[in-house]
Amino acid sequence: MAATFVSFLLFIMACSHSSLASSSSSVVKETCAKATAAGDRSDLAPFCVATLQSAPGSDAAVDARGLAVIATNLTLASYTAAYAAAKALQRRGGWSGRERAALAACRRLYADALDVVHSTVHALNAGETWAYEEDMGVVLRAATGCEDAFAGAGAGGDELPLYKVDVDAINVATVAVLIVLIL
Numbered sequence: 001m002a003a004t005f006v007s008f009l010l011f012i013m014a015c016s017h018s019s020l021a022s023s024s025s026s027v028v029k030e031t032c033a034k035a036t037a038a039g040d041r042s043d044l045a046p047f048c049v050a051t052l053q054s055a056p057g058s059d060a061a062v063d064a065r066g067l068a069v070i071a072t073n074l075t076l077a078s079y080t081a082a083y084a085a086a087k088a089l090q091r092r093g094g095w096s097g098r099e100r101a102a103l104a105a106c107r108r109l110y111a112d113a114l115d116v117v118h119s120t121v122h123a124l125n126a127g128e129t130w131a132y133e134e135d136m137g138v139v140l141r142a143a144t145g146c147e148d149a150f151a152g153a154g155a156g157g158d159e160l161p162l163y164k165v166d167v168d169a170i171n172v173a174t175v176a177v178l179i180v181l182i183l
Contacts, residue, residue, distance in 0.1 A: 028052045031064045035178035048175045064179055071176035072124055075139065076117045078172040082143070082165045083110035089161050098153035099161075106146035106162055110169075113142035120176075129180060136177045143169040 032048035052058050052067055055074055061067045086107040089095075095103060116138045123131035143166045150160045160166070 025053060027061060027063065028058060028067065031067050031179060031182075032175075035064070035175070035182050038182050039174075039178040041174065041178060044171060044175055044178070047171050048178075051172065051175065064183055068124060068176065068179040068183060071172065071179050072117070072120055075120075075136075075169075075173045075176045076114070078169045079110055079113050079117055079139065079142070082146075082162065082169050083107060083114060085162060085165045086110060086146075096153070099150070102146075102149040102153040103161075105149040109142040109145045109149075113139045124180065129183065132180050133177060136173055136180075140170060140173050140177075143167075143173070 029049055032045050032052065036042045036045040036048055051074060052061075052070060055070050058067065058070055061070060086103055090100070090103045090107065116135050120132050120135040120139065123129075123135060146162055147160065147166050150162070
């Protein structure tokens, strides 16, 4: 009898967890669809869904506000990784003078952006959408500025040493802004 009761409880818990997971998955999909459509960036919808569904805590998010917090934290993580990548490339060496200058510019831009991302967290918590959007504009310019620094060094396109990192940083920050704009 006790074994049957325990089995029944385990079954109920499994069903509720499955229901919660599919519910949070639908919140992610609905939020990403709405945010990317509103921002005329439906091209980012698959990236938004994949990124948020893989993020820790997204399964507990019940609305767009929770996902905005997660996307902002992902932006912080992405820009931290970009800063670390620029620093590692600088240490590796073997760059021309112009490439070293571009890497230094990238590192400086990402360091400055990290300071601003912390401001966006405050703006989001305070419900100051305008401040959040303004701060994220600064954050986004760090990644595009990094690409520009390498273009000035005579490099361009996807052969840039930080190209993938820059694109990911831009996409994550853009998704965060788009979600905040639909709150």
